[in-house]
Amino acid sequence: MSVILETKNINKYFYEPVEFHVLKNISIRLNTGEFVSIMGKSGCGKSTLLYILSTMDTQYEGDLFIDGENMSHLDNSELARIRNEKIGFVFQFHYLLPEFSVLKNVMLPALKLGRESEAIIKAKALDKLEMLGVASQAYNKASSISGGQKQRVSIARALINDPKIIMGDEPTGNLDSKNAENVFNILKKLSVEQNMSLLIVTHDLDFANKTDRIIEMGDGVIIK
Amino acid sequence: MSGIGLILDIAVTHLTSKLKQTSIAALGVMFGIGTYIIMMSFMTGLNLLLDGLVLNRTPHVQIYNRTDPSEIQPVEKYGIYQDDVHVIHSIKPKSRLDRIHNALPLLTDLRNDIKVNGATPQTTCKVFYLAGTNNLNGIINGVEVDEEMRLFNFKEYIVEGDAHSLIKRKNSVLLGAGVAKKLSLSVGDRVQVLSTSGVTYTLNIGGIFQSGLAEVDDVQSYVNLTMAQQILGVGSNYISRIHVKLNDIDQAVPMSQTIEDLYDVKALDILTANAQFDTGSDIRTLISYAVSITLLIVAGFGIYNILNMLIYEKMDDIAILKATGFSGNDIMLIFIIQALVIGLVGGILGVSLGYGVSVIIDNIPFVTEAVPTIDTYPINYDPMFYFTGVGFAIVCTFLAGYLPALKARKIDPVDIIRGK
Numbered sequence: 193m194s195v196i197l198e199t200k201n202i203n204k205y206f207y208e209p210v211e212f213h214v215l216k217n218i219s220i221r222l223n224t225g226e227f228v229s230i231m232g233k234s235g236c237g238k239s240t241l242l243y244i245l246s247t248m249d250t251q252y253e254g255d256l257f258i259d260g261e262n263m264s265h266l267d268n269s270e271l272a273r274i275r276n277e278k279i280g281f282v283f284q285f286h287y288l289l290p291e292f293s294v295l296k297n298v299m300l301p302a303l304k305l306g307r308e309s310e311a312i313i314k315a316k317a318l319d320k321l322e323m324l325g326v327a328s329q330a331y332n333k334a335s336s337i338s339g340g341q342k343q344r345v346s347i348a349r350a351l352i353n354d355p356k357i358i359m360g361d362e363p364t365g366n367l368d369s370k371n372a373e374n375v376f377n378i379l380k381k382l383s384v385e386q387n388m389s390l391l392i393v394t395h396d397l398d399f400a401n402k403t404d405r406i407i408e409m410g411d412g413v414i415i416k
Numbered sequence: 417m418s419g420i421g422l423i424l425d426i427a428v429t430h431l432t433s434k435l436k437q438t439s440i441a442a443l444g445v446m447f448g449i450g451t452y453i454i455m456m457s458f459m460t461g462l463n464l465l466l467d468g469l470v471l472n473r474t475p476h477v478q479i480y481n482r483t484d485p486s487e488i489q490p491v492e493k494y495g496i497y498q499d500d501v502h503v504i505h506s507i508k509p510k511s512r513l514d515r516i517h518n519a520l521p522l523l524t525d526l527r528n529d530i531k532v533n534g535a536t537p538q539t540t541c542k543v544f545y546l547a548g549t550n551n552l553n554g555i556i557n558g559v560e561v562d563e564e565m566r567l568f569n570f571k572e573y574i575v576e577g578d579a580h581s582l583i584k585r586k587n588s589v590l591l592g593a594g595v596a597k598k599l600s601l602s603v604g605d606r607v608q609v610l611s612t613s614g615v616t617y618t619l620n621i622g623g624i625f626q627s628g629l630a631e632v633d634d635v636q637s638y639v640n641l642t643m644a645q646q647i648l649g650v651g652s653n654y655i656s657r658i659h660v661k662l663n664d665i666d667q668a669v670p671m672s673q674t675i676e677d678l679y680d681v682k683a684l685d686i687l688t689a690n691a692q693f694d695t696g697s698d699i700r701t702l703i704s705y706a707v708s709i710t711l712l713i714v715a716g717f718g719i720y721n722i723l724n725m726l727i728y729e730k731m732d733d734i735a736i737l738k739a740t741g742f743s744g745n746d747i748m749l750i751f752i753i754q755a756l757v758i759g760l761v762g763g764i765l766g767v768s769l770g771y772g773v774s775v776i777i778d779n780i781p782f783v784t785e786a787v788p789t790i791d792t793y794p795i796n797y798d799p800m801f802y803f804t805g806v807g808f809a810i811v812c813t814f815l816a817g818y819l820p821a822l823k824a825r826k827i828d829p830v831d832i833i834r835g836k
Contacts, residue, residue, distance in 0.1 A: 243830040248739060250828065269743040276741020283833065289733050291433035301740040303422045349740065361833075 195260075196357050196389045197222040197245065202254035204240060214240055215252070216412045222357070227383040227390045229400040232409035239361055241409070242393045246281055246359050247271045259356050276305050280350025282343070282360040290335035294326065294345050297334050302352045313352070320348040324378060340371035347378060358382070360392040364399060376402060423746055426737075427753035430730065438758060441722040445762020445813065446769055448715020449805040452708055453770025456801045458777060459704045461794035463697065469628065470693050472569045474686055475659035476668040479675060481516055482682035483509045515539075516681055519655035526660055531671060533663050536563040537655040539644040546608040546616065547599045554595060554635050556609065558644020567661040574623045577603040581622025582640045588622035594634030596624050611647045619643075712808050719762075719809075720816035723755050727820040734824050735832035744825035751824060755817020756810060763809030767802050 197220075204215035214237045222228055232238045243249040245256065247263050250271070256263040259278055263271065275281070288297045298317040302308065308316070321327040324344040329337050334345070343363060350358050358379070364372035376399055382388040383404075392403070400406050408415040431438045486509070491502050516522065519537065526535040539558035544551040561582045564570035571579050574590060581588040591607060601607055605621050619639065626633055639647075645654050662671060665686065672683035687694065734747055778795040 239834075243833070246739070248828060248833075249830040269745060272738065272741050272743035272746075275739065281739050283736075283739070289736055291429050291733075296429075300422075300426075300737075304741055304746070306419065306422075353741075 194224045195221055196224045196226075196258070197391070198257040199245065200255040200257075202241070202244060202252055202256065204237070204244065204249075204252045214412050215244070218254070218412075218414060220407060220414060222389055222391055224356075224389055225383065225387040227380065227404045228392070228407060229403040229405075230391065230393045230407045230409060231395070231397070231400050232415075234395075236409045237412045238393050238409045242359055242361055242391070245391065246279055247275055276301055277353055278356045280347075280353070280355040280358040282346050282350050282358065282363040284362040284365045288334035288342055288345060288349075290333070292334055293331055294321070294334050294337065295330040297345060298349045298352055301349060305353050307353075317348070317352060320351050321345070324348050325374075340367055340374070343367060343371070343375055344378070347375065351382070355388075357389040357391060360390070360394075362394055362396075363392065364394065364396060372396065372399065420749075423749045424753060427750045427757070430733075430750070431754055431757060434726075437726060441719070441726065441758045442762040442765060444718045444722050445715070445759060445809050446765035448711070448718060449763055449766025449809050450769030450773065452711045452715065452808070453767065453801050453805050454773045454777070455711060456704065456708050457770065457774045457795045457797065458793070459700075459707065460798065460801075461796035463700050463704065464796050465790065465794040466700070467697055470690060471665075471686070473573070473627070474690060475568070476662045476665055476686045477660040477672045477675065478684045478689065479516060479522070479658040479660065479679075479681050480656060480684075481512050481514065483512050485509045515650075515654045515656050516658065518679070519658065520653050522679055522681070523655070523658060526658065526675075531662055531664070531667055533661045534563055534567045535658055535660045536560055536567060537641060538657040538659065539641055539648065539650075539654060540656045541644055541648045542612055543647065544610040545595055545599060546610055551610065552595065552598060552635075554592075554609070554637060556589070556637050556639055556644055556647065558641040558647075559638050560641055561638070568659070573625055573627050575626045577621070577623025579623060581620075582638065582643075585620060585622065586640060586643055587617070587619050588639070588643075589619035590623040590625040590638040591621050592633045592636045593624050593626035594630060595637060596621070598634070609647070611649075613649055615647075615649070617647055712812075716808075716812040716816070719759070719812050720819070723751075723758065723813065723816040724820050726754070727751050727817075727824060731824075731827075731832050734827065735829040738829035739833075748818075748821040748825040751821035752814065752817045755813045755821070759810045759813025760806075762813070763806040766809060767805055770802070770805065771797075 199218055199220050202215055202218040203213070206212045206214050218241060230238045230242065240249070244252050247256070247258070250268070254264070258274065261274075263274065266274070288294070289300070292300070295314070295317055298320060299313050302313040302316070303310065318327060318330060321330050324347055326337075326341050326344050326348070329341055329345070334342070337345070347363070360379075363379075364375050367375060379390055379392070380402070383390055392399075394400055485507050489502070489504060489507065491497055491504065523535055523537055526532050537560065541556050541558070543554050543556050545554045559570075559582075561570065561579050565579060575593065577590070579590065582590065589607065591601060596602065599607065601621055603621055603623060606618050607621060608616055608618050610616050625636070625638060642652065645652060648654065660671070662668060668685040669687060672685040675681065675683040737747060738744070774795045774797065777793050780793050781791060782793045783791055
C-alpha cells in the first residue's frame with residue numbers, strides 16, 4: 193500500500209502573544225485510499241496541523257512529504273501548484289467566491305491548472321455538481337445558495353482537479369445533522385469508489401467513528 | 417482559458433460584481449484628474465494671456481539711438497597720460513541725433529535676414545493735444561500700420577474704428593483711449609495737435625487705440641509714418657526706432673548683439689527689456705506647478721485609500737484562491753489589473769470632465785478694460801495636461817494597487833482563515 197502523505201517530526205511554535213509550542217514532533221502517515229479523521233479538543237493543534245499538511249502554513253520545522261515529494265523546501269508558487277494539482281480542500285467557513293457563479297467556482301482551480309480545455313472543464317464541473325446533487329444551482333451566484341449547498345459545491349471544487357488527497361477542516365461543523373450525514377456519505381463514497389485519500393479534522397464523534405482510522409490529538413502530540 | 421486570461425476574468429468579475437464600489441473608486445480618480453486638468457488649463461491659460469499681453473506687442477529687438485556718456489574719454493586716448501590717473505569733472509554725453517543713422521539701409525538689411533520675421537520703422541514725435549485752452553502732453557508714433565498689424569497684433573488694440581484708415585487718409589490718427597476720453601472725442605471727430613516746432617496740425621480720428629496700459633493710452637496715438645515725419649518736418653529717412661520680430665525669440669540676445677556690433681545703434685533685446693516681467697512669469701509658472709502637484713498628490717492618496725479598502729475587503733477571496741492553488745503572483749496580478757482598470761476608466765472620465773469644464777469656462781464672458789482683446793476667460797488646451805492626467809492616474813492607481821497587492825501576495829492564506 194503506497195503512502196500519500198507523511199510527516200517527520202513536525203514542530204510548530206506560536207510566538208504571539210507568548211511563545212507556545214503548539215505541535216510537538218508530529219509524525220503521521222496516511223496511505224492511499226485511507227479515510228482518516230483527526231480528533232481532539234479545541235486548541236490541541238489539530239487545525240494547525242491540517243494547515244501545515246495542506247501546505248498553506250509554511251512556518252514549521254520538520255519534513256512533510258506529499259506523494260513522495262518533500263514540501264519543506266518548496267517556495268510559495270511551487271506550493272500553490274501542488275495545492276492546485278494534488279490537494280482538494282474543504283473549509284468550515286470559507287466556502288466560495290461570492291461574486292462568481294457556482295459553476296465558475298468549481299471550474300476556477302481547473303482553469304488555473306490549465307490541463308484541459310474550458311469546455312472539458314465545464315463538462316467535468318457539471319458532472320461533479322451532479323454527483324453532489326447541486327447541479328440545479330450551477331448557474332446561480334455562489335452567494336445565493338444555502339449553507340449545505342455551499343459545502344457540497346466546495347467539495348465539488350475540491351474534486352475538480354482529481355486530487356490525490358482531500359483535506360477538510362470540520363467540513364460538517366456548521367451543518368445540521370441531515371446535511372452532515374449527506375456530506376459524510378459523499379466523502380465515504382469517494383474513498384470507497386475512487387480510492388481517494390481523505391484527511392478530515394472534526395469534532396463530531398459520530399462522523400469520526402465511521403471513518404477508517406481516527407488520529408487523536410492532545411496538547412500538540414498524537415495520543416493514538 | 418488559463419494564465420493571464422483567467423486572471424483578467426477574475427479581476428473583471430470582481431470589478432463588475434461590485435459596480436457601485438468600482439464606480440466610486442473611478443469617480444475618485446476622475447475628480448482628481450479632472451480638477452488637475454481644469455486648474456492647469458485655467459491657470460496656464462491666464463499665464464499665457466498675461467505673457468501674450470506683453471510678448472505679442474513687445475518687439476524681440478528694439479533698435480534706437482541712446483544718449484549715454486562715451487565709455488572712452490579723449491584723455492584716455494592721449495598716449496603720454498596713459499599711466500596717470502584721470503580725474504574729469506562734469507562729463508557730458510556726446511550729442512547724438514534722435515534718429516537712427518542710416519536707418520533705411522539698416523531696415524533693408526534686417527528685412528533680408530532669414531532669422532527676421534519682420535522689421536517696422538517708427539518715428540516718434542512729442543506733441544501737445546489741443547483742447548480749448550488746455551494742452552495735453554502726448555506722443556505720436558508714425559508707423560507702417562500693415563506691418564504692425566502683421567507682426568505685433570496691432571489690430572487687437574483698436575477698439576473702435578479701423579486701423580486701415582491710416583493708409584486711406586494721410587492725416588488720419590488712431591487716438592489713445594485715454595486721450596479720447598479726456599478730450600471727449602470719438603471716431604470721425606477731429607483733433608488738433610501742436611508739434612514742438614510750433615506748427616498745428618488737424619488730424620481725423622480714424623480709430624481709438626487701447627492697449628490696456630493706462631499710462632500708454634493716456635498719451636500715445638498712432639499716425640502714418642510719413643505723417644509723423646511731416647509733423648516733425650523731416651525727410652523720409654528720419655526713423656527713430658526700428659522694431660524687429662524674429663522667427664525664434666531665443667535668437668533675440670545674439671541678434672541684438674550682432675546689430676550693435678555692425679551698426680552704430682543701441683539694440684535692446686526682449687529678455688533685457690522685460691526682465692521683471694520674466695521673473696513674474698516664472699513665479700506664476702512655479703505656483704501653477706506647485707498647485708498641480710498638490711492636486712495630483714491629494715488625488716493619489718484618495719485613489720490609494722479606495723483601492724486599499726477594496727483589497728482588504730477581498731481578503732477572504734484571497735484565502736480561497738490561494739488555498740485552491742492560485743499563487744501569490746496571480747493574486748497580485750488580479751488586484752493590479754483591477755487598480756489599472758479603475759485608473760484608466762477614471763483617467764479617461766477625468767480627461768472628459770476636465771475638457772468639458774474647460775470648455776464651459778472658456779465660454780464664460782470675461783470683459784475687462786485692462787485687456788480689450790479677450791471677452792471670455794482664457795483656457796489653455798495643452799494636450800500635455802491631458803496626457804499627464806491619464807499617465808498620472810495610471811501610475812498612481814498602479815502604485816495604490818501595488819502596495820496592498822504586494823501584501824496580498826505575501827500573506828499566508830492560513831492567517832486569514834485562522835482569523836475567522
